[in-house]
Amino acid sequence: MAKELWKGNEAIAEAAIRAGCDCFFGYPITPQSEVPEYMSSHLPKAGGVFVQSESEVAAINMVYGAAGAGMRAMTSSSSPGISLKQEGITYLAAAELPCVIVNVMRGGPGLGTIQPGQGDYFQATRGGGNGDYRTVVLAPSNVQETADFVQEAFDIADQYRSPVVVLADGLIGQMMEPIEWRPVPKRQLPAKDWAACGKKGRDHTNVINSLFLNPEECDALNQRLTVKYAEIEKNEVRWETALCQDAEVLITAYGTPARIALTALDLLREQGIRAGLFRPVTLWPFPEKALGEIAAEPHVKVILDVEMSSTGQMLDDVRLAVEGRKPIRYLGHAGGIMPTVEEMIEAAKTALKEAQ
């Protein structure tokens, strides 16, 4: 199939339409506004519903309503807007409603900047709202993957009755790249017989709810979610490696920095330094076991985690996976500054020297 030039944000919207998204609810925020813009024009033509909401809070609750009534629903935003959606996301998780939430991350905290960032890792992977819940988090590192993942996200959401987050960043959202509209794997999906879409002859009412005042009932919900999350951890964990088979310095990175790291690997190897990359593709579930096994290989001397975050957030998961078996160093920028190839090379060399 011929490749087409697509801007990341527009590819997100088009991918959703191709995946059968019934409705999109969104609010403008840079750097993701092209998603609702594209949706406003193209989704109704495809038979879907677009509403520009009064706030991100309202948008996520419109998703709750439509998803609860059995629709394929989606919203997108960028970091400060995603903060506002957290209330809705915990309700969606608790009521076990499938939906797709795209975060085109920018730098924070606060209003931060409109340039790319990765400071929402904790929020996405730890459950940014109240209570015990998780959301599947897919982290693409280019426009092609973003288009693929958005399509697949709807199926993952429906399979597990769970919100799925596609965690991109401002670079991916704003960049144009040649992509292919290739078929994504389709799943066998359960019928939405739980949806509150009107009884229409059904002998019982369907109720979408997250309130369980009886402690035993609330505990039972949590137990059910725990079982579901264990199932997701078993089935859905994804990662990619590059040149790890003999790596003495192992770079860990996701999204845009992982892509930058590929260039750094080549240049490091030209200088005689055996560098490899471990890229988590799902941030939750995190590929803990896979990373732990590679990190334990005798040839790995040091791990260098690289993120668009000042203190490092995925760094916590890297530490948990490595379990102290190897030293870990960190390279990161926030505020919309991306780590460069040169910085990565320098940091990898320093890390290796310190480890030796």
Added chain:
Amino acid sequence: MAVVYEKSRGLTDAELHYCPGCHHGIIHKLIAETLVELDLLDGAIGVCPVGCSVFAFKYFNCDMLEAAHGRAPAVATGIKRTHPDQAVFTYQGDGDLASIGAAEIVHAAMRGEKFTTVFVNNAIYGMTGGQMAPTTLIGQRATTCQEGRTVQQAGMPIRVAEMLSTLDGCVYAERVCVTDIPNLNRAKKAIKTAFQKQMAGEGFTFVEVLSTCPTNWGLTPVKAVQWLRENMIPYYPLGVIKDKGLEVR
């Protein structure tokens, strides 16, 4: 033997949890009867709030969604836009709708969302234990204004039906109460009109029902009705506040 009265099949058999003298049960009944009489029950989808009526999903015999506090109009927007031929309603109290959910109700009305909101105004936060609401009257005592609400501290109470009626998308707004049979009949008619206009696709429809809260007002059910008549109705006048259909005619 002739049946002269029976419980509406728009309600389930679940026992109501409401306090003695509270009007929620009556208001539930009026909505349930309306859905049956208009033959809308089978396709109806309701949204209940956070507040005393948080368990309304147990009582209505139709599909229901429990919304986050104040967000029912956004939830209903998501439902109605994707199910345009079905009856959709939100059932909300004054803390839920007039305070934390003020943005959602205003914008749903502005967009002319084709669902019906039944707004139960009892001038207080019921479920959380009698705190001041945006609708609490001046001088009325609540647990967060123990000497009575003052204008200096909290401003004047909000008249939601009047406020929403300024929006073009809101085609129908009426304030009613259910303190006696004539008023109960007017309330029923208002709710029915709202659902009819909704199904005719006219726009957003809104019925505000003044209600008692004997528990948090510290009054007997009978005295609570008297308090509602003497204090609430003068500030929250009953009647049709907006009927766009009539204006056009």
